[in-house]
Amino acid sequence: MSPQPELHTLFTRREVEDAVNRLAAEISREYHDKNPLLLGILKGSFVFMADLIRRLDFPLEVEFLRLSSYGRGQETSGKVRVVHGLSIPIKDREVLVIEDIVDTGLTTVFLLDYLRKQKPASVKLCTLTDKPSRRQTPVNIDYLGFTVPDKFIVGYGIDCDEQFRNLPDICFLEGEG
Numbered sequence: 001m002s003p004q005p006e007l008h009t010l011f012t013r014r015e016v017e018d019a020v021n022r023l024a025a026e027i028s029r030e031y032h033d034k035n036p037l038l039l040g041i042l043k044g045s046f047v048f049m050a051d052l053i054r055r056l057d058f059p060l061e062v063e064f065l066r067l068s069s070y071g072r073g074q075e076t077s078g079k080v081r082v083v084h085g086l087s088i089p090i091k092d093r094e095v096l097v098i099e100d101i102v103d104t105g106l107t108t109v110f111l112l113d114y115l116r117k118q119k120p121a122s123v124k125l126c127t128l129t130d131k132p133s134r135r136q137t138p139v140n141i142d143y144l145g146f147t148v149p150d151k152f153i154v155g156y157g158i159d160c161d162e163q164f165r166n167l168p169d170i171c172f173l174e175g176e177g
């Protein structure tokens with residue numbers, strides 16, 4: 001039997017809260033009079049989205065899109081799939097994409113192309129974490145919580161084989177699974 005990977009805290013729930021507050025202030029400055037559409041990419045963004053929108057004190061709408069590329073493994077398949085598409089039109093909307101992590105960047109590049117075909121007024125990207133060491137394609141991040149090292153990140157919505165999304169801290173796994 002292979003040993004269980006160890007779980008280490010990377011950012012505490014308090015540090016995450018501070019980052020979400022900072023991002024909310026930055027987003028408020030730009031979007032307070034634009035009735036933006038905050039578009040959460042499922043599943044990973046749901047915890048971040050829930051905390052973020054409760055700190056935004058202006059009119060906005062929420063929508064979700066479910067994409068998947070990792071399946072149950074730790075390596076991206078490189079093929080992004082739309083599992084559940086948009087249920088409302090985004091033409092002429094100010095769209096702010098909410099992600100939990102940008103890793104290779106393949107999901108983001110696919111997503112921005114998918115959205116821009118629908119002619120929104122603007123599309124910007126807010127991600128809680130960014131792992132630039134793994135990038136395969138350039139990505140422009142407009143709002144960033146944390147840069148993370150090249151480790152397997154879990155918690156605060158982010159999974160490994162669908163586990164650990166419920167951890168309140170942002171953690172990483174180390175060792176063989």
Ligand code: PRP
Nearest residue numbers: 042043044068069070103104105106107
């Ligand atoms: C994760 C994450 C991003 C994507 C980033 O989604 O939520 O959408 O991977 O990886 P990339 O930059 O290498 O493309 P995942 O496909 O694991 O689905 P999930 O959100 O349901 O966990």
